[in-house]
Amino acid sequence: MSLNTFGHLFRVTTWGESHGPALGATVDGCPPGIELDEAMLQTWLDKRKPGQNKYTTQRREPDAVRILSGAFEGKTTGTPLQLMIENTDQRSKDYGDIAEKFRPGHADITYFQKYGIRDYRGGGRSSARETAARVAAGGVARAALAALAPGVQITGYMVQMGPRKADPARYDMGQIEQNPFWCPDADAAADWAEYLDQLRKSGESVGAVIEVVARGVPAGLGAPIYGKLDTDIAAAMMSINAVKGVEIGEGMAAACLTGSENADEIFMGNDGPRYSSNHAGGILGGISTGQDVVCRFAVKPTSSILTTRKTITKSGEETEIITKGRHDPCVGIRAVPVGEAMMACVILDHLLLHRGQVGDAGGVIGPR
Numbered sequence: 001m002s003l004n005t006f007g008h009l010f011r012v013t014t015w016g017e018s019h020g021p022a023l024g025a026t027v028d029g030c031p032p033g034i035e036l037d038e039a040m041l042q043t044w045l046d047k048r049k050p051g052q053n054k055y056t057t058q059r060r061e062p063d064a065v066r067i068l069s070g071a072f073e074g075k076t077t078g079t080p081l082q083l084m085i086e087n088t089d090q091r092s093k094d095y096g097d098i099a100e101k102f103r104p105g106h107a108d109i110t111y112f113q114k115y116g117i118r119d120y121r122g123g124g125r126s127s128a129r130e131t132a133a134r135v136a137a138g139g140v141a142r143a144a145l146a147a148l149a150p151g152v153q154i155t156g157y158m159v160q161m162g163p164r165k166a167d168p169a170r171y172d173m174g175q176i177e178q179n180p181f182w183c184p185d186a187d188a189a190a191d192w193a194e195y196l197d198q199l200r201k202s203g204e205s206v207g208a209v210i211e212v213v214a215r216g217v218p219a220g221l222g223a224p225i226y227g228k229l230d231t232d233i234a235a236a237m238m239s240i241n242a243v244k245g246v247e248i249g250e251g252m253a254a255a256c257l258t259g260s261e262n263a264d265e266i267f268m269g270n271d272g273p274r275y276s277s278n279h280a281g282g283i284l285g286g287i288s289t290g291q292d293v294v295c296r297f298a299v300k301p302t303s304s305i306l307t308t309r310k311t312i313t314k315s316g317e318e319t320e321i322i323t324k325g326r327h328d329p330c331v332g333i334r335a336v337p338v339g340e341a342m343m344a345c346v347i348l349d350h351l352l353l354h355r356g357q358v359g360d361a362g363g364v365i366g367p368r
Contacts, residue, residue: 006235006236006239006345007029007345007346007349008349008352008353009029009349009352009353009356010027010028010029010030010141010144010345010348010349010352011027011028011029012025012026012027012028012134012137012345013025013026013028014130014133014134014137015133016085016087016130016133017119017121017122017124017125017127017129017130018087018119018121018122018123018124018127018129018130019087019119019121019122019124020087021086021087022084022085022086022087023084023085023087023129023130023132023133024065024082024083024084024085024133024136025081025083025133025134025136025137026080026081026082026083027070027080027081027083027137027140028080028081029349029352030070030076030078030081030140030144031076031078031144031147031148031352032075032076032077032078033075033076033078033147034075034076034140034143034144034147035074035075035143035147036067036071036074036075036076036081036140036143037067037071037074038064038065038066038067040139040143041065041067041083041136041139041140042063042064042065043139044135044136044138044139044142044337044340044341045063045064045065045085045132045135045136045139046063047135047336047337048063048131048132048135048334048337048338049062049063049132062088063085063132064085064086065083065084065085065136065139066083066084066085067081067082067083068082068083068084069081069082070082076140076143076144081140083133083136083137083140085132085133085136087129097321098120098321098323099120100313100314100315101311101312101313101314101319101321102311102312102313102314102321103303103304103309103311103321103323104303104309104310104311104321105300105301105303106123106126106303106304107123107126108120108123108126111124111125111126112314126241127241128241128242128328128331128334128335130241131240131241131334131335131338131341134240134338134341134342134345135337135338135341137341137345138337138338138340138341138342138343138344138345139341141341141344141345141347141348141349142154142344144348145344145347145348145351148348148351149216149217149218149347149351151215151216151218152214152215152216152217152347153214153215153216154212154213154214154215154340154343154344154347155173155176155212155213155215155340156182156210156211156212156213156336156337156339156340156343157173157176157182157183157184157210157211157336158181158182158183158208158209158210158211158332158333158336159183159209159210159211159296160208160209161181161192161195161196161206161207161208161330161332162195162206162207162208164188164191164192164195165188165209166183166184166185166188167185167187167188170184170185170186170187170188171184171185172184172185172186175189179193180193180333181193181333182333182336196329196330199329199330200329202307203305203306203307203322204301204305204306204307204329205301205302205303205304205305205328205329205330205331206301206329206330207298207299207300207301207330207332208298208299208330208331208332208333208335209296209297209298209299209332210296210297210299210332210335210336210339211294211295211296212237212294212295212296212297212339212340212342212343213292213293213294213295214282214292214293214343214347215292217282217288217290217292217293217347218288218290218351219272219287219288219289219290219362220287220288220354220358220362221287221288221347221350221351221353221354222283222286222287222288222350223286223287223353223357224285224286224287225286227286227353228283228285228286228287229283229286229287229288229293229346229350230248230281230283230286231286232346232349232350233246233248233293233295233342233343233346234246234248234295236342236343236345236346237295237297237339237342238297239342240297240299240335240338240339240342241331242299242300242302242331242335243297243298243299243300243335244298244299244300245297245298246295246296246297246298247281247295247296247297248280248281248283248294248295249278249279249280249281249282249283249294250262250279250280250281251281251296254279257279261279262279263279264276264277264278264279264280264291265277268365268366272290272365272366273289273290273365275289275291278291278292278294281293281294281295282294288350293343293347295339295343297335297339299331299332299335301330301331302328302329302330302331303323304323305322305323306322306323307322308320308321308322309321309322
C-alpha cells in the first residue's frame with residue numbers, strides 16, 4: 001500500500017495497523033536543535049488516547065510513545081525521527097464474526113475491492129487507531145513551531161454533535177478541557193452528554209463537527225494555485241479517518257453571502273493591516289493573511305454499531321451484521337486532538353517552505 005506520506009519539507013509517514021504489535025510515524029524534515037523528548041509528545045497523545053471516559057471506546061491503550069531515532073540529549077538532530085506506539089489491548093476475537101462480512105458505511109468493502117485482502121481486525125489501516133501516529137507527529141510539529149514561530153497557537157474543539165450545535169455566543173475557551181467533548185459551550189456539553197448516553201445505550205453512533213483555529217500564523221504562508229495553504233489544510237483534515245467534509249472560514253456558508261458581506265474590510269493598525277471580520281478564515285488566494293486560520297471538518301458516525309444492518313459477504317450472499325467490540329459512539333470526540341495535530345504539521349510545513357523560498361523578501365505594508 002503506497003501513499004502513506006504527507007507534507008513537502010516536513011514529511012510524515014505513518015505505519016502500522018489497529019491490531020498489530022505497534023504503529024507509529026517516521027518524521028523527516030524537522031530542523032535540528034529543537035527541544036524534544038517523549039514526555040513532550042505524550043502530552044498530546046494523552047488527549048487522544050481511548051478509554052478516558054464512558055463516551056469513547058473502552059479499549060485501554062496507554063499510547064506511550066517512544067522516540068527511536070532522530071533525537072539526542074533532548075534535541076532533534078535533523079535526521080528522521082522514528083516514533084513508535086505499542087498496541088497493548090487488542091481483542092481481535094471481537095471481529096471474528098465479521099471476517100467474511102462487510103460493515104455498511106465502513107472501508108471494509110473498498111479495501112477488499114482494491115487490494116483483494118483486508119485486515120478485518122479493527123479495520124487495519126482504516127481504523128481510527130492510525131491517528132495516534134499523527135498526533136505523535138503533530139507533537140513534533142508543535143515543538144518546532146514553538147521554536148520557530150512561538151506566537152502560533154493551535155486550538156481544536158467540537159462545535160456540533162449530530163444535529164445539536166454549540167452556541168458561539170456562549171463560547172468560553174476555558175471550558176474546552178473541562179468536559180469530555182472538548183466543547184467551549186458548557187451548556188451544549190451537558191446536553192450532548194445526555195444525548196450521547198441515550199445513543200450509546202441503544203447501540204447507535206453519531207457524527208460531529210470539529211473546528212480548529214491556528215492563531216498567530218504569520219502572513220505570507222502558502223502559495224497561489226497548487227501550493228495553497230488551505231489546499232493542504234483541507235487535504236490534511238480530509239485524510240483523517242471518517243472525515244467527510246472540510247470548510248475554511250465561512251466555507252459552504254459563503255455561497256449565501258453577497259460580495260459586500262463576504263469582503264473582510266481592511267484597515268491600518270499599529271502593527272500592520274487589520275480586518276473588520278474573518279470570512280476568509282485567515283487565507284486569501286491560498287496565502288495566510290495574519291488573521292486566525294479557521295478550519296472545520298465533519299466526521300461521520302462510527303460504522304461499527306450494535307444496530308443490525310443489512311450487508312453482503314465476500315462470496316456475495318446477502319446477510320445481516322452487528323459489530324461487537326469496543327467502539328466510539330462519537331468518534332468526533334477523539335478527532336479533536338487529531339485535527340490539531342494535522343493543522344500543526346501543515347503550518348510548520350508551509351513555514352519551512354516560506355523560509356526556503358522567500359525568506360525576508362515579503363512586502364512590508366505601512367511606514368518602513
